[in-house]
Amino acid sequence: MDDIKVNQNPKLGSIDRPNSYIGRSLPRENAKKHLDGGGQFVDDLTLPRMVHVAFLRSPFAHAEIKSIDTKTAKLSDGVIDIFTAKEIDEVCKPWVGVLGHLGEMRSPEQSPLAKKIARWQGEPIAVVIANSRAQAEDALELIEVDWLEKDAQVDMETALDPNAVIIHPELGNNLFWTRTVNQGDVDKAFKEADAVVETTLDFARHTGVTLESRGIVADWNKAENKMTIYHNGQAPHMMQHIIAKHLDLNEGLVRIISRDVGGSFGIKVHVYPDEMAVTAISKKLGRPVKFIADRLESFTTDIHARCHKISGKLGVDKNGKILAMEIDDLSGIGPFSMYPRTSAIETNQVLNLSGAPYVIPNYKAVGTVVFQNKTPMCQYRAVGHPIAVAITEALIDKAAYKIGMDLDKIRKINFIPDNSYPNKSPSGVPLEDLSHQASMDKLLEIMDIEKFETKKKDDYQKGILSGYGVISMCEVTNPSPLFYGVGGAHISSQDGASIRLEGSGAIHLSSSITEQGQGTEAIMKQIAADQLGVKLESVRVTLGDTDATPYGGGTWASRGAGIGGEAVLKAARKLKDNILNIAAAIMQTDKESLDIEDNNVVRKNGGEGISLQKLAETVYYRGHEIPKGTNPELLATASFLIEGIPFVFTNSAMGCQVSIDQDTGIIKINKFWAVEDCGTQINPKLVEEQIRGGVIQGIGGALFEECVYDDQGNMQNATMADYLVPMAYEMPDIIVDHVTTNSGRSIIGAKGAGEAGTGGAPAVIMNAINNALKQVGAEVISQPITPEKVLKALGKI
Amino acid sequence: MAANNTLSISFTVNGEKFNNVNVPSRQHLADFLRSQGFTGTHLGCEQGACGACTIEMDGKAVRSCLVLASQANGSDLKTVEGFDDKMMEQVKQSFLKHNAFQCGFCSPGMLMTTKEILLSKKKLTRDEIRSEISGNYCRCTGYQSIVDAIEECINEVN
Ligand code: FES
Ligand code: FES
Numbered sequence: 001m002d003d004i005k006v007n008q009n010p011k012l013g014s015i016d017r018p019n020s021y022i023g024r025s026l027p028r029e030n031a032k033k034h035l036d037g038g039g040q041f042v043d044d045l046t047l048p049r050m051v052h053v054a055f056l057r058s059p060f061a062h063a064e065i066k067s068i069d070t071k072t073a074k075l076s077d078g079v080i081d082i083f084t085a086k087e088i089d090e091v092c093k094p095w096v097g098v099l100g101h102l103g104e105m106r107s108p109e110q111s112p113l114a115k116k117i118a119r120w121q122g123e124p125i126a127v128v129i130a131n132s133r134a135q136a137e138d139a140l141e142l143i144e145v146d147w148l149e150k151d152a153q154v155d156m157e158t159a160l161d162p163n164a165v166i167i168h169p170e171l172g173n174n175l176f177w178t179r180t181v182n183q184g185d186v187d188k189a190f191k192e193a194d195a196v197v198e199t200t201l202d203f204a205r206h207t208g209v210t211l212e213s214r215g216i217v218a219d220w221n222k223a224e225n226k227m228t229i230y231h232n233g234q235a236p237h238m239m240q241h242i243i244a245k246h247l248d249l250n251e252g253l254v255r256i257i258s259r260d261v262g263g264s265f266g267i268k269v270h271v272y273p274d275e276m277a278v279t280a281i282s283k284k285l286g287r288p289v290k291f292i293a294d295r296l297e298s299f300t301t302d303i304h305a306r307c308h309k310i311s312g313k314l315g316v317d318k319n320g321k322i323l324a325m326e327i328d329d330l331s332g333i334g335p336f337s338m339y340p341r342t343s344a345i346e347t348n349q350v351l352n353l354s355g356a357p358y359v360i361p362n363y364k365a366v367g368t369v370v371f372q373n374k375t376p377m378c379q380y381r382a383v384g385h386p387i388a389v390a391i392t393e394a395l396i397d398k399a400a401y402k403i404g405m406d407l408d409k410i411r412k413i414n415f416i417p418d419n420s421y422p423n424k425s426p427s428g429v430p431l432e433d434l435s436h437q438a439s440m441d442k443l444l445e446i447m448d449i450e451k452f453e454t455k456k457k458d459d460y461q462k463g464i465l466s467g468y469g470v471i472s473m474c475e476v477t478n479p480s481p482l483f484y485g486v487g488g489a490h491i492s493s494q495d496g497a498s499i500r501l502e503g504s505g506a507i508h509l510s511s512s513i514t515e516q517g518q519g520t521e522a523i524m525k526q527i528a529a530d531q532l533g534v535k536l537e538s539v540r541v542t543l544g545d546t547d548a549t550p551y552g553g554g555t556w557a558s559r560g561a562g563i564g565g566e567a568v569l570k571a572a573r574k575l576k577d578n579i580l581n582i583a584a585a586i587m588q589t590d591k592e593s594l595d596i597e598d599n600n601v602v603r604k605n606g607g608e609g610i611s612l613q614k615l616a617e618t619v620y621y622r623g624h625e626i627p628k629g630t631n632p633e634l635l636a637t638a639s640f641l642i643e644g645i646p647f648v649f650t651n652s653a654m655g656c657q658v659s660i661d662q663d664t665g666i667i668k669i670n671k672f673w674a675v676e677d678c679g680t681q682i683n684p685k686l687v688e689e690q691i692r693g694g695v696i697q698g699i700g701g702a703l704f705e706e707c708v709y710d711d712q713g714n715m716q717n718a719t720m721a722d723y724l725v726p727m728a729y730e731m732p733d734i735i736v737d738h739v740t741t742n743s744g745r746s747i748i749g750a751k752g753a754g755e756a757g758t759g760g761a762p763a764v765i766m767n768a769i770n771n772a773l774k775q776v777g778a779e780v781i782s783q784p785i786t787p788e789k790v791l792k793a794l795g796k797i
Numbered sequence: 798m799a800a801n802n803t804l805s806i807s808f809t810v811n812g813e814k815f816n817n818v819n820v821p822s823r824q825h826l827a828d829f830l831r832s833q834g835f836t837g838t839h840l841g842c843e844q845g846a847c848g849a850c851t852i853e854m855d856g857k858a859v860r861s862c863l864v865l866a867s868q869a870n871g872s873d874l875k876t877v878e879g880f881d882d883k884m885m886e887q888v889k890q891s892f893l894k895h896n897a898f899q900c901g902f903c904s905p906g907m908l909m910t911t912k913e914i915l916l917s918k919k920k921l922t923r924d925e926i927r928s929e930i931s932g933n934y935c936r937c938t939g940y941q942s943i944v945d946a947i948e949e950c951i952n953e954v955n
Contacts (some may be wrong), residue, residue: 028893029893039837201852260901689896720842729924
């Protein structure tokens with residue numbers, strides 16, 4: 001790793017002092033275990049008397065279960081038992097995926113196993129428990145189900161039609177949720193506009209495709225009344241609450257352990273029916289139960305994302321100033337709203353974030369969310385952002401083309417000025433500490449778009465269509481209680497850190513933030529060592545265990561560094577203060593004359609100090625030697641919460657340059673640039689890797705990924721060979737740069753950086769492609785932008 | 798039932814001898830290795846598409862999800878736990894330096910593919926490296942850091 005170091009935050013002291021680790025690209029020594037095959041993923045765990053399960057899942061998108069006969073299957077080798085909804089419901093109460101803070105949401109009760117009706121292909125209806133997964137799968141084939149297939153409501157666009165199939169008759173129609181935002185007077189403004197442009201974009205469903213699939217081992221210990229869950233999730237304390245609530249257990253006696261997690265991206269933060277069934281089975285049998293989703297199960301039961309059709313309209317005056325924007329978004333979420341975060345959030349983000357970088361005095365947004373017979377849809381990396389950013393930036397490009405203005409210039413004259421924060425988005429969301437102007441300037445500097453104008457012309461002569469795009473966006477990070485807690489969800493918006501000096505002189509840190517590969521452990525270590533004044537290697541970290549870490553929200557919505565990191569900083573400062581107090585008493589001097597460097601308490605003016613090891617030995621083993629009345633605590637705990645604002649936003653500017661083969665329709669992304677302002681970077685290399693990984697997932701959505709369904713609601717490409725994910729060959733190198741505006745909400749000043757790439761890439765790629773296609777009067781409006789769609793746009797097929 | 802047939806096989810894993818071990822005839826090699834505690838071999842798709850389960854069998858990279866355990870009879874197997882020679886230690890240092898993994902789930906397979914690239918002694922361009930690792934799926938990194946690490950290894954080995 002290059003030794004990039006960035007001194008970005010005066011509140012943290014000089015980067016050149018001893019043990020300054022914040023702002024340095026240090027390698028993740030703790031993660032080397034993965035290169036030695038020493039990770040501890042859920043499937044690596046084997047417990048005594050552990051049994052395995054396989055789920056019988058609905059082969060139909062919509063069907064009545066007339067009867068289930070498990071008699072023969074129960075006699076199959078190695079089978080311990082087979083349960084249907086009846087048995088599971090005895091121990092697990094149903095849930096409802098609605099929250100109270102966003103207006104009326106309507107979603108019916110959902111249980112681990114479907115009772116009379118299956119509503120998506122893949123919904124679990126029975127579960128075989130056996131000595132091995134293979135034996136459980138053998139028995140699945142012997143279960144006899146009498147199905148009555150029903151018409152399925154697959155298409156979201158007809159879900160509210162009078163003759164639609166009503167998925168939940170008790171609700172009367174297929175509407176889950178709707179919201180309208182109305183600021184100013186769009187109709188009047190459109191009349192006054194010199195140019196009005198419109199477009200409609202659609203975004204296919206895609207999914208997370210974590211390489212490690214969802215997995216859980218539930219271990220009910222009757223003797224202790226204790227449920228231990230090994231789970232590859234993102235939010236252990238949320239799961240603790242939910243499992244206790246629905247299985248009627250003492251919440252304090254539910255322990256969630258999340259060790260190594262093979263990627264999550266939001267997929268693993270939801271409550272899944274099959275995982276709840278596993279906990280119920282363990283409770284019933286009093287044995288450890290393991291479930292690891294296979295890839296087919298991942299594709300048909302991991303939450304899907306996107307599935308939007310959005311139309312938009314933008315009005316500008318002749319100078320390019322935006323006067324009004326209007327959007328109307330439709331989204332299909334499958335048959336249930338997911339629990340406990342609901343499936344309304346993606347659409348809500350679309351309404352909140354569209355137009356967010358710009359001054360738009362009149363703004364109207366309508367979102368409609370409907371049920372359909374497909375896999376449930378919910379929050380995945382960059383929730384709602386790709387749709388919001390793509391519609392905004394597509395309209396802005398169109399307006400620029402219409403009035404004959406440069407693509408960068410139209411953005412620059414409409415940005416909310418960097419010096420005008422705190423400010424508000426067009427939808428009314430509070431914004432602060434953003435830098436669209438500086439970030440776009442930086443992007444243009446590193447990207448040099450003039451060059452691409454020339455290249456475009458040269459390429460055109462050669463028969464190649466090339467084009468470029470630039471975009472700006474806001475990314476939701478570091479959420480406050482106003483995200484979920486206010487709506488009634490038991491999801492902590494606060495995170496805690498606990499840090500101690502041990503008898504050996506070692507530092508132990510625990511945090512409620514979890515690790516799925518982002519580098520949580522590494523940055524927590526860097527913050528703790530930096531703030532305490534100790535060597536990095538003297539800090540060890542515990543994460544992902546509700547019995548061993550402070551209470552908190554976990555890792556989602558890019559909150560680890562900004563919220564969890566601030567808690568670590570505060571705890572480390574407290575511990576330092578305690579240590580210096582004790583040292584001052586022992587050394588008979590005043591605290592202000594002391595500091596900690598390289599694991600030693602030192603006198604600022606020189607002279608003999610004391611090592612932390614010696615100090616700890618004195619405190620723990622010879623406490624009688626410290627002066628009476630000295631606080632002997634070598635342990636400090638702190639927590640942090642974003643207050644007074646719904647989220648801390650990050651902003652990004654992105655650019656890319658593409659070329660299109662007119663004969664094959666194949667798009668090549670030649671180069672991609674991202675400028676991110678995430679405030680303090682604790683480890684710049686890890687920030688860059690978050691951005692790169694995010695961009696690649698955004699490219700996946702823009703060009704390749706789609707859960708393809710037929711008219712009956714059967715998923716057609718539920719294998720890793722058929723569902724196209726980005727592989728190394730098609731991916732470009734990504735140039736990352738930064739502008740630094742620290743968040744004023746914390747000392748550490750860090751905002752999130754995990755999602756901008758995924759949120760912005762689809763917009764800039766689509767704009768670049770359309771910039772290229774424009775030369776021949778063509779346009780694409782549907783993602784993924786496949787070669788076939790390009791050829792269609794070119795009139796070749 | 799065929800499902801219960803077992804076969805007795807002998808082989809080595811990372812130099813350790815396994816003599817006359819009974820394996821279910823239908824079990825794939827990855828499941829078998831994992832059942833023996835070699836959990837560094839990961840499963841991402843079980844159909845040969847993701848590369849996570851790639852191990853070395855008699856000097857060649859194979860997808861252990863596509864090989865039956867019984868086919869390993871008489872073979873020398875090497876899994877990520879056994880990648881401890883000088884060259885592989887260097888590769889690991891390079892992966893660490895470039896942060897060529899995030900969650901680490903793809904790493905065992907990526908390391909095996911890297912090993913094959915290095916043993917081939919080919920001097921590859923970045924594009925060629927990308928093409929060589931295109932049978933290994935990584936959802937986290939975006940691949941650039943992996944290409945950086947492999948590029949550095951190629952330069953050092955040659
Ligand atoms: S698990 Fe073998 S290639 Fe994916
Ligand atoms: S590091 Fe997570 S899949 Fe590659």
